[in-house]
Amino acid sequence: MYIYANVCYSFMKKSRTTLKDLAKELNLSASTISRALGNHPGISETTTKLVQQKAEELGFIPNSIASSFRKKKTRSIGIIVPRIDIYFHSLVISGIEDFAYKEGYNVTIFQSKDLLKREQEITKILQNKMVEGVIVCLSIETDKYDHFKKFKRLGIPLVFYDRVPTGLDVNSIVINDFESAFTATEHLITKGCKRIAHIAGNQSTAIFKSRFEGYKAALKKYKLNFDANLVGQTHNLSYEEGIIQASRFLKQTDLPDGIFCANDYTAVSALQVFMKAGVKIPDETAIVGFSNYPISRVIEPHITTINDRAYEMGAEAAKLSIRLIEDEEESIKSETISLKTELIVRESSLKNC
Amino acid sequence: MYIYANVCYSFMKKSRTTLKDLAKELNLSASTISRALGNHPGISETTTKLVQQKAEELGFIPNSIASSFRKKKTRSIGIIVPRIDIYFHSLVISGIEDFAYKEGYNVTIFQSKDLLKREQEITKILQNKMVEGVIVCLSIETDKYDHFKKFKRLGIPLVFYDRVPTGLDVNSIVINDFESAFTATEHLITKGCKRIAHIAGNQSTAIFKSRFEGYKAALKKYKLNFDANLVGQTHNLSYEEGIIQASRFLKQTDLPDGIFCANDYTAVSALQVFMKAGVKIPDETAIVGFSNYPISRVIEPHITTINDRAYEMGAEAAKLSIRLIEDEEESIKSETISLKTELIVRESSLKNC
DNA sequence: ATAATCAGTGCAAACGTTTGCATAATGTAA
DNA sequence: TTACATTATGCAAACGTTTGCACTGATTAT
Secondary structure, three states, X not given: OOOOOOOOOOOOOOOOOOHHHHHHHHOOOHHHHHHHHOOOOOOOHHHHHHHHHHHXXXXXXXXXXXXXXXXXXXXXXXXXXXXXXXXXXXXXXXXXXXXXXXXXXXXXXEEOOOOHHHHHHXXXXXXXXXXXXXXXXXXXXXXXXXXXXXXXXXXXXXXXXXXXXXXXXXXXXXXXXXXXXHHHHHHHHHOOOOXXXXXXXXXXXXXXXXXXXXXXXXXXXXXXXXXXHHEEEOOOOXXXXXXXXXXXXXXXXXXXXXXXXXXXXXXXXXXXXXXXXXXXXXXXOEEEOXXXXXXXXXXXXXXXXXXXXXXXXXXXXXXXXXXXXXXXXXXXOOOEEEEOOEEXXXXXXXXXX | OOOOOOOOOOOXXXXXXXXXXXXXXXXXXXXXXHHXXXXXXXXXXXXXXXXXXXHHHHOOOOOHHHHHHHHOOOOEEEEEEOOOOOHHHHHHHHHHHHHHHHOOOEEEEEEOOOOHHHHHHHHHHHHOOOOOEEEEOOOOOOOOOHHHHHXXXXXXXXXXXXXXXXOOOOEEEEEOHHHHHHHHHHHHHHOOOOOEEEEEOOOOOHHHHHHHHHHHHHHHHOOOOOOHHHEEEOOOOOHHHHHHHHHHHHOOOOOOOEEEEOOXXXXXXXXXXXXXXXXXXXXXXXXXOOOOOHHHHOOOOOOEEEEOOHHHHHHHHHHHHHHHHHOOOOOOOOOEEEEOOEEEOOHHHOOOO
């Protein structure tokens, strides 16, 4: 006795309709179809209409892989960021995606997780001609740049943002950290602060070094003493490190009457540590942060901070990248675009003076 | 007199070395090269070594477009999110990217910007066989799902997360919002709250409706009155809307002694509005939020909240998507994975009872 | 010694689209 | 009418890789 089973091959390849199918259907050549769909001027209007209608009817979907392969254009951009879930980067990516979308490009994202090794792996993947341009924010570990050299040889334009290679001739989008920090510190000074502390980021990273320099330059300009005891070095500007440094400031015999923090997280720490100790913010100590994180406009008192233009940075990066992709005569010169930041004044620095 | 210029065509196509180049160089056929590079068992060890060494030497980079084209496999996944710069989504994407990267897939990201029309456009783009799987969080406007149907016909597996189509048989990763809200409310009740308010999200969105239902169910179980005056409906759970609703609660003759908020932003609003009015948190009014945003563990008092497992949600979505892509016999059944949430108890609900 | 097996390699087609060039059909000017 | 320009379409190659099949020469089994 035998039992016959009726097997249903649900996975049978649903083969798509191709150009050729359409061609056969309409008794035209594949080339005519291709041109008609692309609104090529050489094709008569009637044929064009006919083809487009039939394509719609048969649910024709062009195989963009085949097209990319033939045209050697993928219309896609690769992005390497340390992590996506850092607010700053998510904003930048949003700016990139928005601009790229408008221009008909799509974006493929990779996280280096701040590991040099992973960053190197990713560059290898991206070189397989999957992307026409690459936008990068370096991992914190990155201290050599050989893995990026191949892109140049392959004619794939590279744009860096925020954390950019030092001493190299590259395209980059940055803000002027020095100037921004100077402005922030100056703001505290004009509000009457005389003894201004700084919570600093990792000094091996150029941007945090610049912020520190900007702070010192402002002090110098207004002839205020620089006191090393009023500088709290941190490794990664975390909330917890901010608490440690602010607590250290609190132990000084002479309290600082202003604190410029290299980011908003540590500004929150400083705010909370000082308030808990009974120090009045901003009247006894004013506080300025950096980056305009969402929390800065929510925590009380709201924190004065620097708008670091993350979204615009992304949009500019995409714009530059696409220009470099599409420019016939690939420019030899590299470009650095520096975005104007903006001081957002809120309660945390509004002392009556 | 003539001046001769030496023109340097810097844009001359730097043509890559191809398989054929390698083949010619080594007097082997392209197929042998291809197999050797893929460590095909049919090729002798000596030849394999030889080829790989030469490939390295000539800086051969496989053209993955050609490979994708031939193999009909792109190893890439498309993601559609409302916006990248919402912390929740950036976490989910991080989870997706991490898992996908480990499996050798890459991810291409699109933002619907919460617009149905843009979502529809994106689905069209994604159907061009650029991706093998698609992961989606619906736009807030989306109330019809026809634009997703083509994916099924094309055999491209679709996985939804968080905001998923209602009444449709789809793959999805969600948390149990009902149960989570129930737990959160129950927590307030066991802390002694008798008059519990709720700041609710848009009730046309399933997840916020479920949270509201969970809140009501907990009240019912513990025989507490449901008071419509203690429910603040919002459109998008923004910080500002939270302030409006919390202020409304404050005007009641009988203040709520507990507030369950459908997200952490509105929990912050409630916290601040009540504190400013001199209400002691948590002793007079306890507060619980939802989603475990970074701010909830930073603001003082720290906010009790629900960990909504965003990262894990992404990882699970990627895992399911890849399984569906690689499974030969494309399963007919669709799957819904519900992740366990977790109540994170912090100061804002720790009243002495 | 013959047949069968097997390891190692090559041939050639295929994937679906695009595009330079050729061709056919029509219109226009001399 | 002839020559030429114009318009609309088709032909066929190309993009670089992968893969089924065929082939060769060597080894093993009968």
